[in-house]
Amino acid sequence: MIYQGKQKIWSDYQKEIPDDHWFYVRSCIRQSFFPASEAHFVKIVRDLLGKDLYENPHHTTCGGIAYHSDTIPQETAMTIVARQFALMTEAGYKNLVTSCITSFGNYTEILETWREFPELEARIREHLWKACRREFDKPEYVAHASDVIYKLRNEIAERAKFRLVNHETGEPLRIVEHIGCHYSKMFPHKGVGGAEYPCVLSGMAESWGGKVIDYPERRHCCGFGFRQYMVKANRGYSVSNTHKKFESMEPFQPDVIITNCPGCPYFLDRWQYVIAEQTGKTYGKNGYGIPVLTYEELAGLVLGYDPWDLGLQIHQVAIEPLLDKMGVSYDPSKKYLGLDEKEIMKPGLPTVLKCC
């Protein structure tokens, strides 16, 4: 591996990311899967680093999932997106930051389509006016939230309480980075580092002390793939994609996987349980899996937030081996306590995958 070769490619795919004044739009499914991730994005960017990040409670789905599942036409998704732009314009913002990768891809694709076909943009403006009497300016910048954390990675590193280093051996942790397909595979120049060797997540991991693994199936889909999962009959295909990735990364003995997509952490995490049940195989050490984190969760750990406040207990794969390696202290007895340490139910344990 010639690291300088990657740096040369990265230099061709630098993206201008404003460092302040953002209109933040949340993700439909991340709020269900990893709600603490978005909460901690706001905490880190707005509360800790003092940036101007605005949210509007009237924001809705962007229509991306429906569009990619072929249940609505693109014009419908465009009109939904036009309304989000109207909310941003009314709030006085010009920089849009999305939590969801599919939203990011959806916004980017729509803006590029309008650039190519201005008559379509004019028609959507008319639809929006007829539907809700709103008008909008297009955003000057569209970024994914991982772009913002990438931009702020060195500020986070300066405040780090823990590094991505094995605190006993001093060795950097081995990080698998996995970007969502809709981040840069559609428009490589819209993602930091392009599509083949993206550096949005690897840049974070390296800034925080980790060592990124380049394994053969690094570019392969996580297994979500919309139709692979949403059509029930295809779910075996979804698992087989994930299985392929784990078989490929296994020899590199990764300590953690980080992702920037709503679907990827969910499927890379949950399918480890399914693969373990189906095949008896686990990919971490001593019967554990490989922890899969969002980039906000990883940033939160580096900054010293409590793992249970970060929501790491709702992952299928146990996070404790990673916490032990990083030297993060945690109270196992509080893992499944709810708000104000209220007793809530504990999940059942799988038969193969070791979870605690």
Add this chain to the structure above:
Amino acid sequence: MKESVVIIGGGIAGMETAASLLELGYSPILVEQSDHLGGHVASWYRLFPDMTPASEVVASLKSRLDGVTVFLETGIQFINRLRDGYNVMLSNGVSIVAKAVVMATGFKLFEAAKKEEYGYGIYDRVITNRDLEKWFSGIPDERIPSAPWNIGFVHCVGSRDVKAGNTQCSKVCCMTAIKQAIEMKEKFPDAEVYCFYMDLRLFGKKYEDFYISAQKDYGIHFLRGRVSEVSETIDGRLLVKAEDTLSGRPVKINMDLLVLMSGMLCNPAAASIASMVKAGADDSGFLRSRDNVTGVVESERKGLFFAGACTGAKTVPETIAEARSAALSVHNYLRRPR
């Protein structure tokens, strides 16, 4: 006094044009930007289909240049069109007035790193056709393992590729790949050698025989399909993914060396020089001939001629034949009453 003719470019096209014009009684002035003559062929080892040493071809052309004025490490500052000819100002301060100028500016190889998915410049064991020729010539290359098991050749890298910005066929890569595959098989008889191709364009004399021999005598595997991506395994080998369109199946092969057949693009210097005299270029970037059937070596400007790969990808014999044609066209032009 003999008539001067300026030839821009000291590759095989420029050398042959100069030698032919000398034999026709002119005073050729050969201008070359680099510090040596021979162009790309000078860095090649052997040439298909007879495995002719490239150095012999260059030496043979050089031996006929006695009497030609040669300027090495010299660029073109500007060219002015005169009423009946051109004023060529060289970077060494020499100014030449000539009734005819021959552009023999050649080509440049596609930068293989632009096809990011193949990993040139990223993975240790990915090289180009030019890198391999240099290694054949005896220049050490640490990327080439001492005992490779599997060796792959990827055809059409930066050729016939809309995304790479070059839709043209580079014409010589199919045969070069077969030649290099045979040479590697000769060096490493136990290795399996694979060629990933779109189409095999084997149009020239003996080319088909060469291809059949590669299969029958050397056991080289030809897979019809493009490589989709290359990655590195934990032991530093390459995992190559491709589609075998004949069997209709995706394939994954571990390789110890992958050779990218970089295609031919027009030398960017050619377009800037040509623009000084308002000579045009085709959409492909190659210089535009007066007529692609009957006037390939002539430009749309009087007294400006083309030789070799500045108008499109060409083999070595085609280039030499075209250079002779350009010399003859210059001769006919200069002796025509004005």
